[in-house]
Structures are given as C-alpha cells and as structure tokens.
Amino acid sequence: MNNSIKLTDDVYWVGVNDKETDLFESLWPLPEGIAYNSYIIEDEKIALIDSVKINYNDTFLEKIKNVIGEKKVDYLIINHMEPDHSGSIKSLRQAYPEMEIIGNTKTMGFLEGFYNITEGTRVVKEGDQVDLGSRKLTFYLTPMVHWPETMMTFDEKDKILFAGDAFGGFSSLNGFLFDDEVNIEQYKDEIRRYYSNIIGKYGPVVHNTIKKLKEKIDKIEMIGSTHGLVWRENPMHIVEEYDKWAKQETEEGVVVVYGSMYGNTKAMAEAVARSLSENGIENIKLFDVSRKHSSFIINDIWKYNGLIIGSCTYNTGIFPPMEYLLQSLEIRNLKDRTLGIFGSYSWSGGALGRLKAFQKEVSCKPVEPVIESKFSPDSNTFEQCYELGKNAAEAVKNACEC
Numbered sequence: 373m374n375n376s377i378k379l380t381d382d383v384y385w386v387g388v389n390d391k392e393t394d395l396f397e398s399l400w401p402l403p404e405g406i407a408y409n410s411y412i413i414e415d416e417k418i419a420l421i422d423s424v425k426i427n428y429n430d431t432f433l434e435k436i437k438n439v440i441g442e443k444k445v446d447y448l449i450i451n452h453m454e455p456d457h458s459g460s461i462k463s464l465r466q467a468y469p470e471m472e473i474i475g476n477t478k479t480m481g482f483l484e485g486f487y488n489i490t491e492g493t494r495v496v497k498e499g500d501q502v503d504l505g506s507r508k509l510t511f512y513l514t515p516m517v518h519w520p521e522t523m524m525t526f527d528e529k530d531k532i533l534f535a536g537d538a539f540g541g542f543s544s545l546n547g548f549l550f551d552d553e554v555n556i557e558q559y560k561d562e563i564r565r566y567y568s569n570i571i572g573k574y575g576p577v578v579h580n581t582i583k584k585l586k587e588k589i590d591k592i593e594m595i596g597s598t599h600g601l602v603w604r605e606n607p608m609h610i611v612e613e614y615d616k617w618a619k620q621e622t623e624e625g626v627v628v629v630y631g632s633m634y635g636n637t638k639a640m641a642e643a644v645a646r647s648l649s650e651n652g653i654e655n656i657k658l659f660d661v662s663r664k665h666s667s668f669i670i671n672d673i674w675k676y677n678g679l680i681i682g683s684c685t686y687n688t689g690i691f692p693p694m695e696y697l698l699q700s701l702e703i704r705n706l707k708d709r710t711l712g713i714f715g716s717y718s719w720s721g722g723a724l725g726r727l728k729a730f731q732k733e734v735s736c737k738p739v740e741p742v743i744e745s746k747f748s749p750d751s752n753t754f755e756q757c758y759e760l761g762k763n764a765a766e767a768v769k770n771a772c773e774c
C-alpha cells in the first residue's frame with residue numbers, strides 16, 4: 373500500500389507496512405508483519421503526527437509529498453519516541469528544517485539522546501493546545517503506556533484521538549485501514565498478542581489512562597494508533613478490549629504449557645489436557661514451550677482463566693525455556709488465573725521447586741494436586757494428572773460463573 377488514505381477531509385494516513393522485519397524489538401515474531409502509522413493534518417498549518425521506522429524514510433517522505441505537495445510541514449507531534457516511530461525524525465528535519473517538533477519534557481531527553489536534536493522544539497504539558505487554523509490539537513500525557521514520554525493528541529474538530537502505541541496491534545495493513553473494512557475477529561489474536569507482550573506489564577497504567585481519557589474527552593469519533601487498524605466504526609470497542617486486558621479479565625479456557633526433553637513431561641501434559649476435555653473444557657491450548665514462541669503462549673494466557681504449567685528438570689533447575697516464560701509472566705504481574713503445576717526429574721529434583729516459587733509469586737488461585745514424577749510417569753502419576761485436569765476444569769468453570 374503506497375498511497376495515503378483519507379481519514380477525513382483534512383486528515384490522512386501516511387504510514388507504512390513492514391513485512392520485512394522478522395522480530396519486532398528483536399524479540400517478537402511478526403508472521404503477519406506490522407504497520408507504522410503516521411498521520412498528517414492539512415489545515416492552515418500542517419501537522420504530522422508521529423513518524424516511521426528509519427528503513428522506510430523514502431517511502432514516508434514521498435507519501436507526505438503526495439498529500440501536501442510543495443507545502444511545508446509546520447509541526448511534527450511526537451506521541452512516542454521508540455525508534456519504530458521516531459526513526460524518520462532526522463530525515464524529516466532535513467526535508468523540513470523549519471518544522472517545529474512538539475513533545476513533552478521527557479520527549480526532549482529522548483530526542484537529544486537518540487538524534488542529537490535540541491533546537492526548533494516546543495515542550496507541551498497536559499491539556500496544552502496547538503492551533504492549526506480551523507482546529508486545535510490537545511495533548512494528554514500518558515506516561516508508561518508503555519514508555520515514560522508517551523502522550524496522546526486529540527483533534528478537537530474531527531474528534532480523532534491519535535493514541536501512540538495504545539490501542540494498536542501486530543499485523544500489517546493488507547489493503548485495509550479501518551475497523552469496518554475487516555473481520556476484526558481475524559486480527560484479535562495479533563492485537564492481543566501485541567497488548568499482552570508489549571504493553572501488558574503496564575496494565576494498571578493503561579486502565580487509569582483509559583479512565584482519564586473518558587473523563588476528559590466527551591466524544592471520540594476515531595482512534596488512530598501507531599500500529600494496526602484505525603478505529604472509526606466503533607472506536608470504543610478497542611478501548612474496552614484494552615481495558616479488559618489491562619484488568620486481566622479472561623474467558624473460560626485453559627492453557628497447558630510444558631517443557632519436555634524426552635516426552636515424559638509431555639505425556640503428563642497430554643493427560644492433564646485430556647482430563648480437561650473430558651471434564652467439559654472446550655477451549656484448551658496445549659503448548660510445547662521449546663517450540664512455540666512465548667509471545668503466542670502469553671497471548672493465550674491473557675485470554676483464558678486457567679493455566680497449567682509442567683516442566684522437566686535441567687541441570688538441577690527448571691528447563692531454561694520454561695524459566696523464560698515464568699519470568700515473562702512474573703514481570704507482567706499475572707493474576708486471577710486458576711494455576712496448576714507439575715514437574716518431573718530423573719537424577720535430581722529442581723523444576724518443581726521453581727514452579728512452586730512461581731505459584732507463590734503470582735496472584736493466582738492454586739489448584740491441586742501438585743505433581744512430581746521421577747523418571748517415566750507411572751499409573752499413579754497419570755491418575756494425579758487426571759485429577760489435576762478435573763479440579764482445574766471445575767475451578768475455571770466456577771470462576772466464570774462468579
């Protein structure tokens with residue numbers, strides 16, 4: 373998609389699609405790509421809102437020119453300084469030397485640190501406005517969604533909230549831009565995967581930010597994030613989804629994730645999963661932690677209210693890929709799940725101790741029995757696995773009835 377797209381008479385999307393990057397932040401797989409959204413408002417003054425990753429400078433500048441021709445950009449508004457959005461700032465400054473760069477106090481530290489830019493800037497505070505002629509833009513500071521300098525910009529005329537990373541998602545824009553142009557259900561997993569992995573640690577901040585926006589802004593007609601869809605048919609849908617994820621509200625289902633070297637822990641996990649199914653759980657996700665990237669596992673953990681984790685022992689401790697997942701969940705303050713654990717070992721224990729510490733660390737409801745198997749699981753171990761599945765099924769069903 374090389375052309376700009378109109379949001380309203382004077383507002384255009386001039387973002388780019390990235391289908392070349394394999395790992396976002398060198399961490400997160402992008403099987404569906406990602407979009408870096410930027411918007412331009414052509415009023416008496418011209419304002420550009422956020423920029424794009426450095427790799428796409430040329431395309432980006434061309435798109436801007438396609439909208440405004442030989443006119444100049446008066447303002448660059450920076451809602452977020454992470455380089456997937458700020459990478460083009462230096463090129464923009466070269467193309468439009470008189471362009472004023474607008475951000476908050478914290479923005480300026482990043483601007484100098486990343487790009488050595490200290491001049492031609494304007495610092496704004498909560499509620500400050502810039503006048504473009506027929507409209508004013510109002511700034512709302514939203515620190516830690518998910519960096520300290522993050523803010524949002526509201527177009528008072530067209531009622532568009534330019535939200536930075538908030539309300540965004542993975543996946544490039546495959547010909548579409550607006551929520552009413554796609555089957556949103558197809559993209560929900562990639563949106564939740566983005567939320568749970570990139571923003572998920574800051575859930576309470578997201579919840580409070582949403583509360584503040586609802587108090588301060590009467591009506592939002594459209595939401596333009598820096599990633600993913602523009603929400604115009606039902607902008608509050610994505611706000612409510614983000615709020616739900618921020619509060620860790622879940623639906624009925626169980627994620628079973630295991631680490632297994634030679635199939636013994638896998639066999640226990642499969643027994644637990646079978647028991648869940650026999651006991652009426654329809655949404656079961658069974659993951660091999662070595663073979664499924666943690667971001668996809670975390671996405672489903674953010675969706676469902678049950679989690680059962682099993683791990684083999686490795687070098688007297690827990691299996692390393694499982695340790696990474698446990699730390700990822702601890703960092704994100706996982707809570708309010710039914711949580712079962714089981715471990716296995718041959719010549720030295722270790723995995724179960726770490727799983728017990730995890731169970732203590734997170735605010736989840738433990739489910740019995742806690743199982744530990746030595747060497748291959750025997751019939752007694754499998755009976756316990758069935759018991760764990762049965763008890764977990766009852767717990768998640770009861771939790772959803774509450």
Ligand code: FEO
Binds near residue numbers: 599
């Ligand atoms: Fe899309 Fe936080 O950068």
